[in-house]
Amino acid sequence: MAHPNEGSEAVDVPESQGDDGAVAAFADYLENEDEELPEDGDADEDDSEAELDEGEEADGDEQEGDEPGTAIEAPVSLNADEKAVFAQLPPEAQRAWAASETRRNGQVQDATTKAANAQRAAEAHAAEAHSKAKAVFAEQLAQFAGHFSPQTPDPELARVNPGEYIAQKAQYDAMKAQHDQIVQQVSALGEEAAQEIDQAFIQQRDRELLAIPEVANEETRDGYFGRAFEAAQALGYDREILLRDGNATDFKALVSAQGWKEKADKYDAIMAKQMRRVRDAKTAKPGAAQPKGSRTTRALTDATTRLRKTGSDADAIAAFEALGI
Template sequence: MAHPNEGSEAVDVSESLGDDGAVAAFADYLENEDEELPEDGEPEGDDPDGETDEGEEADEDEQEGDEPETAIEAPVSLNADEKAVFAQLPPEAQRAWAASEARRNSQVQDATTKAANAQRAAQSHAAEAHSKAKAVFATQLAEFASHLAPTPPDPMLARENPGEYIAQKAHYDAAKAQHDELVQQVGALGDEASQEIDQAFIQQRDRELLAIPEVANEETRTDFFDRAFGVAEALGYDRDILLRDGNATDFKALVAAHGWKDKAAKYDAIMAKQMQRVRNGKTAKPGAAQPKGSSTARALKDATTRLRKTGSDADAIAAFEAQGF
């Protein structure tokens, strides 16, 4: 902000200040002009004693006290009668009530969210337990049905008593048709139970995955799964099997392995360059002056030695810096 020069009544405002800067500079100029004293050492004005009229002070106090305070909007959770009472309260009481209402609403929202999550978890566990019980029942029913399989008539009976054979064969065919239908129903029950178990597993897996910040964020979700599937492919995992059977812990482990793999690749690149410098140094003649950058090579060697011992990110960064990245 520009200040007035002594003995001058004009303000030197730079064009780069703009309108706001010019106004601020002019206000500063006026303030400094009011503080200047005449040559005889007495302040200018009609009151030589520097006293202010009591009436003027009272007027100033009234003007300051008349400034209206910003109105506080009633919380939306209040009904019409409560909002009418809220409007009649002093500002301090309004602020206290509004803060209390906001805190109560937040607590209610948290409790509602926890209750909803608990209800979903209970329903999921109940559905999973029901599906598993259905699967067990289907297995037991299939075992029971296997003992109900009818026995076909003896083919030798067709020679001895063709009429009896035909009668027994007709009875067998009817019983066999009923048994086949029972086996088919039992198999359908088992398949249904298996599908329900798989669906419950996928839903639980998705909830656990969405609890991971990188998955919950749509901008980083694709990169998260790309890293996981990239490591899975490198390790020989089948993508479809991973999608079907992999849980949230498996995906987090694969992403962590990707980070280790990336760090290992960078470390290998650093060590390859270091070894190349070592090989180049061995070709120098004994007693020759050290090549340019030998201090950098020593710093890099120390950094990589620390990195091998600790494996920390800080030492990895130090190794990169020593390499000149």
């Protein structure tokens, strides 16, 4: 019969050493186990730290790998193929390309605006020149038609030869009707040219006025024109003539004149106030209580008196200081 342990690893069984020997052998075994195996707490702590480090590295790698760059929208000026290429570029290249497109689009817009303004100005000048030429042509036609005005037949012919007079009168009436029609057409041409010239002038004036910031802003436009009309009234301008014939330069000059007038009015008011103080100081009774500001008034009076006598710069400065200027 086979032995139960046959075919398995051989186990060294020490010989029986008695109770004391067994106790000593077990103690040696425990000491060897303590040296080979680490403490449970340290092992778990080391394992957890190792797992934590590996997890942080994995998370960092995942964040670095998964964090996309800031998405930049492709400029609208690019076509489909260019947008596809744009999407494959790194963010730095995308920003550079987008900035370049923005700058280029701005330059194109500026150039287009300047070209459009130049075209409008050229068209306006051409239309104005055409209208002026039409007006000159109408005037020349009127003078030319005047030289060919038909003459009425001699009334004496009606007494001598009534039949001939009737024939000439009929011919005159027909020629006069044709001549009047031509004159009317020439007059209409001249009126049309004058209207076109006025319209071109108004359009050009409006463009120049809208270039003024105060006029371009709807909130300050009425105030700007109000100051211009106020100055025009003070200077004797007719409002209707100004509206019809005044250009942007005229309105700018009137607004500037109104500003000067307002400053002059303020200066006159200050001087009038100072002169009232001087007159009040002169009319004050001797020994009476001096009104408030009488010391300033006396200083002004003394300074102006010295200035009239000497005319020196120092006395002039003293007079200005007494005025509070």
